[in-house]
């Protein structure tokens with residue numbers, strides 16, 4: 001991914017540009033599926049674990065990525081443009097594949113229209129389905 005484009009994406013979410021942040025965002029832009037801290041360490045070897053962790057936390061806080069927990073492991077996925085520092089709008093289904101152990105966002109199944117009783121302000125909604133993802137079912141055929 002072109003470096004200018006990566007910087008633009010960081011600026012869009014009010015994230016100060018650093019070499020590490022550019023590297024990490026580049027990984028997210030290349031992966032179609034979720035990325036965990038362990039994945040990041042593997043891809044960007046020689047990177048300090050706590051720096052990577054802090055980078056993920058900053059991205060999450062600024063609305064660039066959202067985390068999904070499955071099997072006690074947090075994996076992160078890119079947010080859409082609507083997410084910002086105040087709010088995340090990732091109210092869609094997350095699909096965990098038992099075969100490749102990866103999570104994907106299924107934006108087609110979204111819950112933005114859900115109605116809640118008056119007086120409740122929803123800040124986080126979690127919907128996780130699991131099974132076999134599209135790529136894995138194609139391979140097994």
Ligand SMILES: [Zn+2]
Pocket residue numbers: 063064065066079080083087088089090
């Ligand atoms: Zn988000």
Ligand SMILES: [Zn+2]
Pocket residue numbers: 097098099100101102132133134135136137
């Ligand atoms: Zn799979």
Ligand SMILES: [Zn+2]
Pocket residue numbers: 066077090092093094104105106
């Ligand atoms: Zn998602």
